Amino acid sequence: MKFxxxxxxxxxxxxxxxxxxxxSANLKNIGLDALTNVRIGKHxxxxxxxADQAAAEALVKEACEKLLINPVMEAFEFEVKGA
Amino acid sequence: MKFxxxxxxxxxxxxxxxxxxxxSANLKNIGLDALTNVRIGKHxxxxxxxADQAAAEALVKEACEKLLINPVMEAFEFEVKGA
Known part of the structure; x- marks a missing residue:
């Protein structure tokens, strides 16, 4: 199955x-000071x-831990949906 | 209100x-070839x-269009929630 x-x-x-x-500083400079506490990561x-949702989630978790993230610096969360 | x-x-x-x-190529190299078509953006x-949800959404949209994204290269989507 595709997810x-x-x-x-x-x-x-x-x-x-x-x-x-x-x-955050630049938003303030252009008058958007109602927007604060910006944090930037990757998507x-x-x-x-x-075979199923659980298997897909296990693969994605493995990819994050082995390749995509640096656990010292970064935290991740993910969502898997049927395609 | 905070959002x-x-x-x-x-x-x-x-x-x-x-x-x-x-x-995508690196995932294949480490045996995770079930994961394909990777695209990477920013979060x-x-x-x-x-004052309310609609005002918050308008501010976020303005920030995206004025500062955060390059509309020639990038598309954005966002979600605003009560804090």
Whole structure:
């Protein structure tokens, strides 16, 4: 069966996110000071071929842990849906 | 009222995503060839101070269009939730 996965990878909450801080400052500069506390990470979408939802989720988790994220710096969450 | 927004910014579907292609190839190399068609974009989270949900959504849309995305290269989608 075909599934699609969406993965969000964000800097760990305890870490500074200088890119996010810069965007927060720029939002203020253009008058959008109602928007604060910006944090910036990565978003992955991919297709998964697996027997069932649980197998698809296991594959995506393995990919995150082996390749996509750096667990010291980043946290991830993902969602797998039937395609 | 306080809201939180999650924004996904992805390369336009019509454009090649070389970073995604590289990750797809690497997944195959480590035996995860059930995962294909990887595309990589950015994920933003931020806080919004606004009178109501509609006002918060309007602010987030404005921020995307004025600062966060390049409409020639990227498409965005976002979700605003009560905090």
């Amino acid at each position: 699609t996965a969406e993965i969000n990878v964000m800097p760990q909450k305890a870490l500074l996110d200088p890119q996010g801080k810069t965007v 992955f979408t991919l297709d998964v071929e697996a | 939180t927004a999650e924004i996904n910014v992805m390369p336009q579907k019509a454009l090649l995503d070389p970073q995604g292609k590289t990750v 933003f989270t931020l806080d919004v101070e606004a």
